[in-house]
Amino acid sequence: MELAATLFSTAYQFGDAFAFLVISCAGLAVIFGMMGVINLAHGEFIMCGAYVTAATARAGLPLPLAILCGALVAGLVGMALERAVIRHLYHRPLDSIIATWGVSLIATQGVLIVLGSTMQGVGTPLGGVAVGDRSYSLYRLVLMGAAVALLAGLYWLFYRTRFGVVARATIERPQMARALGVDTRRVYGLTFGLGAALAGLAGGLYAPTMTMVPTMGATFMVESFVTVVVGGADIFVGAAPAAAILAAIRAGLTAWYGQLFGQIGLLVAVIVVIRILPGGLSAFIKRARR
Amino acid sequence: MNDARTFAPEAAPRDRRSGLAVWLRRLEGPQTMGRGSLFWLAAGLALLAAAAYPQFSDDYTVGNAAYFLVWTFMAMGLGVVWGYGGALSFGQTAFFGLAGYAYGVLTINVGAAYGFTWLALILSVALGGAFALLIGYFMFFGRIRGVFIGIVTLSVTLVLETFMAQTAGPQWRIGEARLNGFNGMSGMPPLTLPWPGGDLVLYPGAQLYYALLAMVALCYLGLRMLLNAPFGNVLVAIRENPERAEMLGYDVRVYQMLAFGLGGALAGLSGALYTAWGQYITPSSMGLTSAALPIVWVAVGGRRDITATLLGTLLVLTAFQQLTIYGSQYALVAMGALLLFTVLLAPDGVVYTAMERLGRLGRPGRRAGR
């Protein structure tokens, strides 16, 4: 019984870290993998999703619907941003990063000015479940399920739907896709919107577990960047296994040495991975497959 | 290097001009705007005006101006790494913070006697540079390129911030120096010059201002010489076409790593001076907002030219000092907007574009600075 409880505790730690990495990096990975743009306003889309979720949930909407609302609003904001700014910078990837950083500053401080330094959140639903002599949050178990469902959903979207096929074709050969009558600008706009919506979804899902502050997006930044860097450009072959490996590192180090070493462990893992695997895991896995 | 020489003179007499003369000629060159007596006259006048400024102002305002000068080193370092080397680093604040903390730890433990603060300054800068070389080694020898350099450097500075923010307990001390977590470290001595008849303590005010002004001028001139030297030429060549540079026999990785190390050392200089200026340093100096600031200065000023970077940084800092009077949140919103509009409307930088126009006016029909 003792052993089983320890095992469950370890698995829970791992699952929690894995879910956090997958959910927080999905939006960043879609935008980077599909468009080559690093979105430094990623954290602010997460914040946007969390705020909308909290506001609509407190207005009486059931939590799952409120989360979808958060994702939807973040997605619409993302599409607007793509049209106003990102669209003009596709041939200047470094400049597009800087522009999104400008957006991030404006969003964080703008929210601070308009809505104040904190906002009332929603409590964590579902309560806890006891295993051995410890209690575990049931909602966090739901988040683990959500992470797996998210990966499955993205796989279905990009490999089984018309939009996915068109999007992947556009990314690989933009001129060819244009010649075949694809409105590539629309595809880019939708892809960016999708990435923003995924960030909003992350914010919505984690809203019940966090304090609502305008800078909350920053807490997701390091983890999602690190996952994308280790994973490389492909979210399925790269980011998902990267999240698993990093989650194992973080859960292990956190269990033994505490939060900080978990984060330092992530950073060291990144530096080691980029030294031995340029192009990230996805390039390595693709090479190995051949 | 080869036995047969096709174009090079077989046994030409070695260049006998002294090293100093060669370096002085590099104050002007292809990689920096501004040449000729008119430019240097203007530069001299600007320096004179800056030197005369404390005579017409009070100590508090001069201390503030010194604060602006503190930041210019980090900006010029980023200009070298990003503008000349083509590697966009988001994490210069990592080296800034590391050197800032190092200065605090060293001076709190050893004190300010016998001019030790200056040795501490040098050691802190060396630490910042060495850490940058290490990160640079992993990045450039790991063939990291483009946007990934930005992500890795940003991650480094954010992790350092997290690390320093949790050092609140009494167990986090190095000798006498408590790291003090989120609240940061304070109480270190300012820069102190040993002086006959009592040490000269450089509190924010005219004396510190003059010391900093001299350092900025030396650093600016030194960078001009370095950028027009073979090192700078190769750096620009690598930015323009890394493959061709490699195929001319240059080890691209080494040049990029050295440039990154130089940028880190300059960021470290800013960090150590910042700590000495205000006698405190906090983890938030390595946070996301702080990390954005050097990018704003350099992007708005112009990254392709060291003069534009220096002027732009001072300009943006002054403008935002005025804005901050109305509240720092508004200043940051304005800063974000400025960044956005610079990227969209004047991608080369506002000061750079203005300088290029000015240069064309002066010499019709020729490209400025060439």
Place this chain on the structure above:
Amino acid sequence: MTEILRVAGLNKAFGGVTVARDIDFALEAGAMHCLIGPNGAGKSSFFRLLLGEHAPDSGTITFRGEDITRLRPFQRIRRGMSVKFQVPGIFKALSVRQNLEVAFQNHLHGADLAATVERVLDFASLGDEAGTPAGVLSHGQQQWLEIGMAVGVEPQLLLLDEPTAGMSPDETRRTGEMLHALNARGITILAVEHDMAFVEQIAKRVTVLHFGAIFAEGSIAEMIAHEGVQRIYLGAADE
């Protein structure tokens, strides 16, 4: 005559695509040699293997008696190789003179550097354009500038990837004269070329690549008369 370059058993594949298949190849010092073959024959890949931009899966490359298979590109350049790319690899933002200075300052300084730049400017007929940004030169002049950059590092072996691509007939002829002049000064030349008239102008011997393997080798006349070579060129034209 001594051998300057020897390639033995060189293989390289990307995924399922083989770009080099058991290549055995040798070059005498002082030769002017052309590599020909239909599109996709592996000519450019062979150059990249020689230069170290790709690491071979197996095989060795010996240059001036030294095994350079594992060396990085810049190390090979320092041992006396040089290359002119197909797409002009010049620094467009720098002036013509600065391009040459950057190219030579690794081994030359001060007055030596200035004198060498002047000679190369003269050699590449770019004396009047010394102050012009390289990006605004005509296509032919850009090619000559890059040849100038490539020879200024004092190579023993000069690799040229389609040096006359996009040139007018007059520019092509002058490029050929330039290469003969370089060869007369002792530089071994290996060129990839499509223009058969140009191949005839510069090369004494020709190697034909096909599907990453050496298909035939001999004098230019032999190759033109070679039935198999005619077939692969016609076959390529059919596609």
